[in-house]
Amino acid sequence: MYEPVSFGREEDTTQHNTIQQDRLGCWVVMAESVDLDRAIVQWLEWDKNPQTLAEVRRLNCDGDIDQLRECFGSRMRFGTAGMRSTMGPGFSRINDLTIIQTTQGLCRCLEKSFSDIKDRGVVIGFDARAHPPSGSSSKRFARLAATVLASQGIPIYLFSRITPTPLVPFTVSQLKLCAGIMVTASHNPKQDNGYKVYWSNGAQIISPHDKEIAKAIEENLEPWSESWNDKLVDNSSLIKDPYEDMKSKYLECLQKHCFNRDINKETKLKFVHTSVHGVGHEFVQAALASFNFTNLLAVPEQKDPDPEFPTVKYPNPEEGKDVLTLSFALADKEGATVILANDPDADRLAVAEKQERGEWKVFSGNELGALLGWWIFTCWKKQNKEPSSLKKTYMLSSTVSSKILQAIALKEGFHFEETLTGFKWMGNKAKELIDKGNTVLFAFEEAIGYMSTEFVLDKDGVSAAAIVAEMASYLATKNTNLTQQLKAIYEEYGYHLSKASYFICHKPEIISQIFQNLRNYNETNQYPKTCGSFAVSDIRDLTTGYDSSQPDKKAVLPTSSSSQMITFTFKNGCVATMRTSGTEPKVKYYTELCAPPGNSDFEKLKEELNDLVNALVEHFFQPDKNGLTSQPT
Known part of the structure; x- marks a missing residue:
């Protein structure tokens, strides 16, 4: 920042x-x-x-x-x-x-x-x-x-x-x-x-x-x-x-987004919540109570604020299973099947669900974005029977997030808009659309940030927790769960497989050199045309303002010379973005491979995405040469 x-x-x-x-x-x-x-x-x-x-x-x-x-x-x-x-x-x-x-x-x-x-x-x-x-x-x-x-x-x-x-x-x-x-x-x-x-x-x-x-x-x-x-x-x-x-006013506004109060009260599901030693405990407990839930369990070692964050290496549920160890233990002990985890200031939400064989699935930010987008639109559609209202209805996501909302929008008839990374862009775009008489149903970024209501124009892990719990409660009445519903969403709107991670680098000059090498690939004064065996079709550089897909070669989204961000579109339909972090010594990458509905060869798609990520790391990041510390995906 x-x-x-x-x-x-x-x-x-x-x-x-x-x-x-x-x-x-x-x-x-x-x-x-x-x-x-x-x-x-x-x-x-x-x-x-x-x-x-x-x-x-x-x-x-x-x-x-x-x-x-x-x-x-x-x-x-x-x-x-x-x-x-x-x-x-x-x-x-x-x-x-x-x-x-x-x-x-x-x-x-x-x-x-x-x-x-x-x-x-x-x-x-x-x-x-x-x-x-x-x-x-x-x-x-x-x-x-x-x-x-x-x-x-x-x-x-x-x-x-x-x-x-x-x-x-x-x-x-x-x-x-x-x-x-x-x-x-x-x-x-x-x-x-x-x-x-x-x-x-x-x-x-x-x-x-x-x-x-x-x-x-x-x-x-x-x-x-x-x-x-x-x-x-x-x-x-x-x-x-x-x-x-x-x-009180926040909870009053949130209750307007509750659609199944009776189902929530009667659900057999048990939920575990962790605030990771942050501020979320009291508010999430109150939020789920306002939705009529009575079966939310708090991780006792993590529910009270503690600035030392003694039970976790990093207080970030985006890191996945390492942060959720105590949540898994409590859920297994109490028979809970859904875990809700906030970061310390409760503006982000991570979700995990127990699988049939007893293991836990931690949803990625993109997967949870797909589920919330589907659920919020489903609830909205039940209340808005007039087709014309779709013309003034929007969903948003950042440019490094999954394009699943775009796929849903194309089929269902509402609008989708892409913004730059970060909720400062999505919040301001949402306000701009609302002021013009539109409805913004949902916005998300892959870093487990979700704007599920219009009364908070920023990511909100409290409202998202209540809405996810209600979605899971409803799905249970249909003898299904979040994992199965995610698969159903992909089967209806197309598979959107994503993989994202980052490298640690404490030398800004190395990070700058990585991106400059991409702009002068192999000393050719050109961007790369291939990445290993994968052919590049288009390149967008939001640091310089270049976009090969536009007639005038100028990027549509705003540019910033103070940050690094390059997006590669490959001929196989995969999109990969490399960017620097604004708050940490990291260089990040985000990849997504989209397949149309009906393409059921999930394993083949997954293998293809993995191959591309490996090529991206080997040819573009070159971690050994540049001294980058890798992180698990």
Whole structure:
């Protein structure tokens, strides 16, 4: 979510360090760059957090140039919907001071954008993350953000308790606020945190708002006189707690999407839920109760928030079975057949189902997207008998996600639209369509993110959990299950086999070189025409704006030179996209092979996709040559 920007010169000047005495009387080896030196001095003047200030003083006194460079050699930049980084001292990390600086910039930007900002206000939510060594926590950051805004006379709706991320955009829309802030790093490792911003339309910010906020941050780096005075949060009449009202309103809106209340109450199915030490437990329990379910079991070791995430290596259910070990054990013990798993901020959902032979199937994001798309359309169709309403009905997915919704749309008569990767694009596109009088039934991305309602214009793992449970409950009355229904969807609309994974790479220059090699394949100044034995038919490069399938060779979707993304369409019908992650040191790939309905040779299709993925890895990624660390698919 952030892009480092160098403070100082690029050249190595390590031989030009100078010894000088700082204002604390410590003799230190100051950083080689004048700009780096200035950044450290600014920190010592501006920071009022005892832990982070003491840590910087220690690094100065120890002359720890490497650590000082790591903390101060770059500044977090406000980027995709906000920022995300490690908690700790320095301008490259998230801490009290960088939260204050970011909020000051956001404040000035909001004041310019909304003349009625002091009437409407901003909502702020937070998850359960904490970092004791730096005195940091999501709650502390939320209080400081509220302090900055309230000090300028802006009304603040500050949640008094941890909340799922979806409740913030929900509150923006319900109360018609100017913006929303959510302090969370979602499923990132425990040492990370983030600052996510929603605009007045209830969707994540996109350009030009992100650029305007970034500029305003740079213009308001020095803390204002009241920015550190978080006692304002306890004493100001501008601060209100929307927790109970918004929770009740959210559940009230969600109940309108329940279609089989009696079936849900009588179902014999048992469900297991894990919040993976995050914020989801209370809300998912309430959501399923609002759908009349009475048989939801919580994984006891993971239901309470814990910023250490002690039972998992990574708190990300997208990783699959490794994160669900305790869920499997509880489900096997209690006879449950469906597992619902949220990530720590409850905006994503993973689902697993027990198979006939006793093993567990963890649905991919694309598979669950197919099931939810089918189910939501089926329920909508039962309520909307007028065929003409299809003309104003839409579903969305990101460009790296399965095209199964497109196949369903072509057969059923509603509209499908593709967006760039990320819910900031889908949320804004959904709002644009809704404002024109259309209905957006569903949107999803393969990274287990689902927008199953129109009242939250972002991915929402709470509503998705309730809707998946109801779908499973209904299917049980037809003597079938999620796995069998997925097969039925593919048989009716065509098989959509997908395979996605990623490589870890901590060297940005290597990742850049991988993509530049693809644009100058085998030093030919051309993109590759083959990948092993697979012929390439079209190429779309959303970094440069090139698309060979278009008459003018220009891409239709927006482009960005700051990120890498190339899509290859092969003559066998497979589509493969390679892209960089915006939040992690990863280079990712997504592949899908589509076959028309009636093609029942599933194993042959699966083998063909596997062969193509192997060729993609061998010829395009070249992991051994580039020193990439592979991950299991």
